[in-house]
Amino acid sequence: MPDLVVRKFIVQVEEIFHEGGPVRTQPVKRGTVMAVVANPYAGKYVEDIQPFMEDLRPLGLEMATKLLAALGGDAATIEGYGKGAIVGGGGELEHGALWHNPGGYAMRELLGDAKAIVPSSKKVGGPGARIDIPVTHVNASYVRSHFDAIEVGINDAPRNNELVLILAMTTGSRVHARVGGLDAKDIKGEDGLR
Template sequence: MPEVMTRKIVTSVEEIFHEGGPRANTPLKRGSVMAVIQNPYAGSYIQDIQPFMEDLKPLGVAMAQKLLAALGVEAAQIEGYGKGSIVGTGGELEHGALWHAPGGYAMRDVLGGSKAIVPSTKKVGAAGVRLDVPVTHVDASYVRSHFDSIEVGLNDSPRADEMAVILVMTTGARIHNRAGGLDAKEIEGKDGLR
């Protein structure tokens, strides 16, 4: 199996106090962590790419731990999450799909077994491309107040032979959410949906 070669890791945290309405007493924290890694499959078609998922697992756990630490909260305070990948132009979309399991299971593990599927997106793009990573509630995907996205990207990444793997987390609902739907207080938490 190829070794994961990391060129850089970037972590970002934002604190949102308001979106034009009343100022929140506690700001919403939204964070992302992106690792820019060499794509071992760039430049050629390889049939069996699944072994690389195993190699990505330790990176996923390390990234989830790093992001949780950057947000400065306990795992129980994380209410939203998501994941994504950007594949450089020498690769293919399927290479980005290799992040689904390592990224999702890493966050579930670090956060203590969240129930909801970790939403995901991926794309192929040149250096500087941006990606909107979807966010949903960690225990119930239908909690509308937590539907969100976090835009990520770097001016020099990914290069053609790289891919960027991304995790995002939030500490709560959108500031001033008032679009209705299932409330976080009403979660049953049995099926990951409600």
């Protein structure tokens, strides 16, 4: 199995009080953690890439822990999540797909009883490439108030032989959510959808 080599981590947190409407006393927090890691498969086609997915599991938990700490440390306050990856030009989209399992399961494990699938996006791009990380409610994907996205990117990553792996969490809905649909207080928690 290839060694996991991390070049750097970036943690970002936004506190949103309003978007032109009433000002909240408690802001909605939206955070991301990004890891820039070496892509052991860059520059060549490798048939069996799944072993690297196992190597990424501890990184997923480390990143989720960093992000939760940046958002206050209380798993009960996290209402939304998402994940994504940017693959450097020497890699292929499938290398970003290796993040689905370790990134998603790490957040679900850390948050306890999260029921919803963790939405995801991935792309191939060079240094400075930006990506929208989709966000949905942690327990019910049909909660419209939590449909969101967080745009991220790093000015010097990914280099040709790197991956940028991303996790996102939020402490609430869009700050002025008011388009109806299933309300978070009405979640049944049976199937991760409703």
